[in-house]
Amino acid sequence: MLVDEAAGPIAAAIPLIAGRIPETPAAALGRLRVVADGAEPRRRSAPGPRPAAGSHMRVQPGPDGSPALEALGELPPLLVERLLGALELTVPELDLAGVPDLSGLLGKPLNGGFGIGVTEGTSDAVRGAALLERIRPGAVPLVAALARRLAAHPRVAALLAVDTAITGEREVAAAHGAARLALAVSAAAAVVRRAGVQPPAAGPPAVLGVAIGTAALLLREAPMPPGYAAAVLAKTRAEYVLPLGAGGTAEVRGHRFALLEGDGAPDVDFGDNGLVAVVPGGVVIRTGVESGHVRFTLRVLEEPPPDVATGWEEIVEVSWRAAAGGASVAGASAGGFGPGGPPLRAITPPWPGDYRLRVHARGRDDTVETENYELVVWRAPAAPAVVHARTDRLGHRLRGQPEPVRHEPPEAAYRWLRGSSLEMAATVTVVTGTDVADVLRAFGADPDRPESMRAMNEDLMARRSTDPWVAVLDRDGAVLAVEYNGWQGSTRPVLTRASAGGRAASMYWNVNAVTRLSFAEHGEVLLSEEPFGELDAPPRLTEALAGLDFADYHRDKTMLGLVAAGRFTGHGITAEDLARVEDADIGFRIVPHLPPLYPYRARSGAPLGTVIEELAGLPEPALRDLAWWAAAESARYAGLGEDPDVAASVAARALTADAHLRARRSQLDGGEHPWVWRALHRATNPDPLAAVADGADAARHAAGPHAANLVADFRTRITALAKP
Template structure:
C-alpha cells in the first residue's frame, strides 16, 4: 500500500462545507444491510454483517493503491449493491468544486496522450475496474481522497453529522448509522475531487466515486472506534441471541499442570487441595491436570438448569462447586475453540468438572458443565485417580487397572478410529487370506492401498502364537457373516469391528458356524459356553472402555492378545492383500400381514412398486429375469458363457459368483450394475428379486430400461390389492 498522502493546507477546510451539505442526502440513499456491515468493520467481536465483512485493515497487493486495496477487501457484492443504490443520485447530484480543489487536483487537460491498462485475473466489479483506471490515469488522486476522508472524519464541522442519533440503541441500527454516515462522508469527498479530475472513460463516473469512497471508508472504519453506545448495544444483542443449551468440544492450553476457563488473564497459583481437581478463582475456573504442558481435549456444556443426573460411569473424578461470573464471556485458556464462550452476563453458576486419564494410563480429557444457580457447597461426586489423592494430601490408593486396560493404547493408534481386528486360531496366513477372499500370491503395499481411496477392501495378516492376526485398517469385511463362516472353517475365530460413528460388531465363530455377532452389549440368547466365558463379567452397558472390553473378549476366546508391536510389524512390513468382496446378502421384501409392502412408496416404479406385492410369484420371477436379460443384452455380453449359464440355469455357479464379486472392485466396475441385476434376480423371494433387478436395470439397460419399467408398471396396475 502506498505511503500516507499529505493533504494540502486549507483543502480539507474548503471541502468541509460542501461535504456537510451532501452528507444528509447521500446517507439517506445507502441501504441498511451493507451500511451495517460497513459499520461493523471496527468491531472485532461483532458477528459478520449480511455480506460477511470482517474487521481488520485491508491488505494491499504489491503496487496497489490504498483505495483499491480497501475496495477489494469488501468484495464485489458490497460494491455492486452500493453502486446500484447511489448511481442515480450521483448522476443528478449538484456538486460545488471549491477553488482549493481545482488548484490541488489536475484537471482533464492533464490526460496523457497514450496509456496502457492491463487486466489481471477474471472479471471485476465495475467499481474495481473504475478505480484501477483512475489509478492509471490520475496517479495519486485516489490516495488524496483517502487522506481527505480520514482528515475530514475528525473535522469539527462534520463530527456531529457522523455521530449516530442519540435515540438509536440497537446494535444493528447503530452499526448501520455508523457505516452510512462515514460512507456518505467518503462519497461526498470523492464526488467533487473526481469531477475536477475528469478523464476519458472516467469523468465524474458514479463507479469511480463509489469505488474510491468504499476503499477510503474501509480503511477508515477498520481503524476507527465504534460509537460510544455500541459496546452496550452489542452486549445486549449477544445476550438476546445467546440460546441455551450450548455445547462444543475443543482443546485447552495446559501450563504448569492447569488450564482455565476465564473471563480475563488469570495470575497466581490456584489451591486445588480441597477436591484435588478444580476450583473457582478470581476471573474464572482452574482445572488441575496430570499433563504438565501442551493441549488437552475439553468439552463444555452450558445448560439451562441443573442436569437430571450425575454422569460418573466414564470418569475418574467428578467435582462440583460454585463460581460467580464477574461479566461473562469466559473462554478456555489459549484454546482453539475461542468461539465458545460462557453466557455474556454476570451471575452465579454451578460448575461440574469431569476428568479422566490424569494418571497417564489412558488419554487425558475433561468435560465442564455449567448452569446458573445459587451458591452452594462443594460436592465431590467421585474420586478415583491417584493424582487427586496426592493433591488432596490423602494416602495414595492402590488402584488396580481392570484387564481391559491393557488395550487402551488402541485409542491413540492407527486403528483408533475405525478397523476390524480378527484372530483365527490354528490357521496359516494363506488360509486366512483365502477365507477373506484375498489371493496370497498378489501382495501389495498397504501404504499405497491406504492412500488410494478407491474403497476396495484390503487386509493385512500376521502369523502369531496359536494362529493368525488379521487387521483391516478402516475396513469391515471380517465382520461379515460369509467371511466369518469361511474363516472359522480354518480355526476358532473372533473379531471386533468399530468405526468413527461408534458402530461396533463383536463376532465369534467356529467350525463354519457363526455363534454370535452383534453390537457390543446387544448379544442375546448365546448358548455356546466358550462364547459366554469370553463375555463373562464384561459390562458393555458402561461407556468406559467398551472397545477395550470387546478386544478382551476376543483374547479370551482365541487365546491371543493384540499388541501394539503387532501393528508396528504390519506397518513396517507394508504388505497387504486386496479382498474380493462377498456378494451382498439377499433378503426377502418385508411385508405386512395383509401382504402389502412394509415400507411403501419407493422403488423402481415409484408408488406403483407397491402393487408388485400382489402380482403372482411366477410373474415376478419372470420380471426379474427379463430385467437381467435386458441388462446383459445392452452390455453386449449375452454371449459370454458364464453369463449365459446364469440366465439359463437361473442361479450362480462358482465362476459367476467370482465374476460378480470381482465387479465390486474399482478396476472391474464396468459391469457392476449388470452383476447386481443378475444377483438380485437369484433372490429366493420373488418380490425382492423383481424389485432389485428392475432397480439395477434402470441404470444398466439403456433405452430398453424404460420399456422394461413400463411393462412392469402395466403388470403391477393390472394386479390390484385384494379387497
C-alpha cells in the same frame, strides 16, 4: 485548504447516501472492528501514516497494491453485491461540484497496455476498482486519504457520530457502518469524476468498489460507537436461553486451564480439593498434562443437576462470583453442539452474581489418552465447596494424601492404539481354526499375490481409490487380519467364510466415530452391529462381553470391542503384532464379496412405487421371469446383451463362476458395468419379490439415459401380470 473546501459538499451528500444503504449490509460493515478484534487477524496492508493537519496530501501507490482494494477483496462477495445494487443509481445523483479538483495529486495516467486477471463471477465493483487503480495510479489511495482527513473534520465528524437514542445492536452497527460508507462513497465519486478516466473505470461500480474498500479500512480503524457495548450486552441478554451446551478443546499451560471473565489462568494452589480453585471472576482447573490440549464439555443449566454423574474420577463443586458475567473457557477452540451452538467465549450467563460450578475430570493420570472434563454451571447462592468424587492419583498427591491403588480397566491394554497407524480408521479381525491362506481367501484376496503395503497404499492414494486390501499375521493358533481404513472384515460374507473352521471376531471403526463389532462361529454370524448400550447378544457371547459397558461414553468403544474380540477368539492384537505387520510390508488386494441379499422390505421412495405391492400374490415363476427380464434388459441397454458370461447367467438364472468373479471385480474402483452386475446378482435373491424390486432398482441405473424407457416397460409388465 482542500479538506475545508471539500467538507461542505461531502457533508451534504452523506445523509442522502446513508439513507439508501440497507440495514443488514450496513450492520455487517459496522461490525468490522469487532470482527478484527475478536477473530484471527486478517492479512492486510498497514494503513500508513495520516497526513498532519494543514499538510498537502501526497499519495503514491504501494508496491503491493492498494490497502483499500485488499480490504474490498476480503469482504464477502454477497455483501459487496448488495451494496452495489443498493447504491449504483445513487452515485450519478450526487452533487459534488463544490469539491476541489484533486487530480493534480495523482500520478501520471497509464499510456501503455496491461492485463487484469479476474475469475468468473467477480463483482463489477471489484473489477472496476482494480481497473481504475491500473489506469489512474494513486486514485484509490487518494480516496482513502481524503476520507480519513474528512472523517476528522468537524462538519463531517458530526455526521459520523451515532445518535445516542439508537440502542439496538443491529441499529447501532448499521448507523456506524452506513455513515462511513456514505463518506467513502462521496469521497470516491469526487475523486473519480475528475480523474480523467472513462467507464468502466469511472462508472458507478468502480466508484462503489473503491468506496466499499475504503469504508472497510475506516471501519476497522474507527472505535465502535460509545453505546455499542451496552447494545451488545442487551442483545446478548435478550437472546441468552437456558439450558445450553458447548464443547471443544481447551489449551493447557502450566497444568491448568480456566473459566474466567478475563484472560489467562493465574497460578494458584490446588491443595484444598486437588481439582479446582476459585479466583476473581471465575475458576482455574488443574490438569494432568503440563501443556497441550484437553477435551471438555460445558453445560449451563437453570437449576442444579438432579443427580451427580457417574464415571468420573474427580468431581468438585464450588461457588464463584461473576463481576459482569459472560465467562469464557480460556484458550478454547471448536464450536457448540448442534445447529446454532453457542460460541465458547462469554458462554456463562451474561449477568453478575453468584454461580455454582461442578467440575468433572477423567484421565488426569493417563499419559496416553486425552483428558476429559465436564463443567456444569447454574445460578445459586454462594456455598461451601463439595467434593463428590476423589479417586485419581493426581488429586491425592495435590491434597497431600497417599495415592490409591487403582485397577486398570480391561481396555487399557489397547491404549497403544492412540497415536498408532490404526488410530483413525481400521478393521482388526481375529480368526481361529484355519490358516493364513484360507483367511485371505475368505476376505477375497489371493494368497499367491502379495504386494508391498506401502507401494499399494501409495498407488491407491494417488488414484484416490478406496479399493480394499488386507495384511495378515500368523499368531500361533490365530490369524490376525488388519485393514487400514478398510471394513471387509466387518461384512457378513467374510465373517461367514472365515469362521467356517472355528471362530472369527472383528472390530471396525472410522474417523466419523462409526463402529461395528462382529462375532461368528462355524459359519454363523452371531452378532454384527454398532456397539451402543446393551447389546442384543446370544448367550455364547456373554463371557466375551462381561463387564464391557458400551453405554459409558467415557470408555473407548473401539478398545472395548477389541477386548471382546480377544476374549471370544482367545487372541487380541498387540502393539508388537502391528509392528511385525508393518515391518513385513506385505499386503494383499481384496476382490470384495458380493453383498448379502435380503428379503423384500417395502420402503418409501422406491423407483417403482407401490405398484410392486401388486405382485405379492403372483406365483414365484412369474416373479422370477420378471426379475431376469429386468437383468437382461439392463445388460442390453449397457451393450452387454451378447456377452457370453451375461448370456450364460441369464440362461441359467444364476451367476456362473466367471460371471460371479466379474461381478465382484465390478465393485472395485474403475470396475466395468457395476450396475449391470448388481442387477444380475440381485435377480438371484432367494426372495422372488426382492429379486424383482431390487433388480429393478439396479437395472434402471444400468440403463443410464434409457432408464425411463426401462421403468415404463417394467410397469407395463407388472400391470399385465397383476390383472386377474
